[in-house]
Amino acid sequence: MTPTESFISHLIELRNRLLRAVAGWLVIFVALFPFADRIYHLLAAPLLAKLPQGAQMIATAVTTPFFVPMKVTMMAAFLIALPWMIYQCWAFIAPGLYAHEKRLIRPLLAAAIGLFFMGMAFAYFAVFPVVFGFLVGSAPAGVAVMTDIAEYLDFVIGMFLAFGFAFEVPIAVILLSLMGWVTLAQLKEARSYVIVGAFVLGAIFTPPDIVSQCMLAIPLWLLYELGLLVVRWLPQSPADSATPT
Numbered sequence: 556m557t558p559t560e561s562f563i564s565h566l567i568e569l570r571n572r573l574l575r576a577v578a579g580w581l582v583i584f585v586a587l588f589p590f591a592d593r594i595y596h597l598l599a600a601p602l603l604a605k606l607p608q609g610a611q612m613i614a615t616a617v618t619t620p621f622f623v624p625m626k627v628t629m630m631a632a633f634l635i636a637l638p639w640m641i642y643q644c645w646a647f648i649a650p651g652l653y654a655h656e657k658r659l660i661r662p663l664l665a666a667a668i669g670l671f672f673m674g675m676a677f678a679y680f681a682v683f684p685v686v687f688g689f690l691v692g693s694a695p696a697g698v699a700v701m702t703d704i705a706e707y708l709d710f711v712i713g714m715f716l717a718f719g720f721a722f723e724v725p726i727a728v729i730l731l732s733l734m735g736w737v738t739l740a741q742l743k744e745a746r747s748y749v750i751v752g753a754f755v756l757g758a759i760f761t762p763p764d765i766v767s768q769c770m771l772a773i774p775l776w777l778l779y780e781l782g783l784l785v786v787r788w789l790p791q792s793p794a795d796s797a798t799p800t
Contacts, residue, residue, distance in 0.1 A: 576636075578638040579636045580640065584629055595628075601683035603708060606691060611701065619704060623708055627708060635676075674718040674722030676716055683714070686767050727781035743783065757770075
């Protein structure tokens with residue numbers, strides 16, 4: 556096979572894998588679409604539970620009541636289809652990897668997916684009740700809290716992404732160590748900076764109460780420590796082994 560033919564065959568394989576990934580997402584979306592209102596109500600439940608008696612969410616645009624539940628359903632379908640989509644990417648790149656690379660990447664990839672979902676679950680079940688309780692409770696007297704559903708969707712997506720990526724800290728630490736960019740001793744020395752950075756990120760991505768900030772900062776710190784714990788069990792380079800810990 557000539558280089559040109561090989562390149563074309565790789566492009567065809569890439570196209571087929573992308574089509575399969577998108578097709579899986581669309582199939583799940585079509586299956587979930589009849590339940591779009593229920594899915595949105597599930598997403599809105601943490602805020603609705605904190606609103607005063609009789610209060611409700613509002614829609615300020617004509618098309619919002621239709622498009623927002625549809626967007627939520629697309630997001631839910633994407634999350635459900637994410638393992639399938641990542642598998643398609645893996646099936647495309649795996650033939651070009653060595654056996655030891657496959658053994659290394661497979662558990663890291665599975666852990667990254669699991670940690671991302673764990674971050675979203677932590678935000679939904681632990682953080683949202685605290686955040687919305689603070690926001691609703693801080694409204695001045697005489698002010699009715701009636702959040703627009705589109706703005707609510709933007710807010711929760713941002714929170715989901717923030718906590719989902721925050722829970723990837725152990726994966727980042729392990730990859731940095733495996734690539735030889737940092738040693739275990741350097742990671743330990745950076746601990747104080749990580750703690751400060753975690754609280755800075757907590758102040759940026761959560762409301763300005765100390766409880767919400769700690770609910771992001773403390774998991775970030777603990778996940779960093781988890782990454783250090785895993786790195787201790789990894790084979791160390793001679794330079795790292797020689798560095799006093």
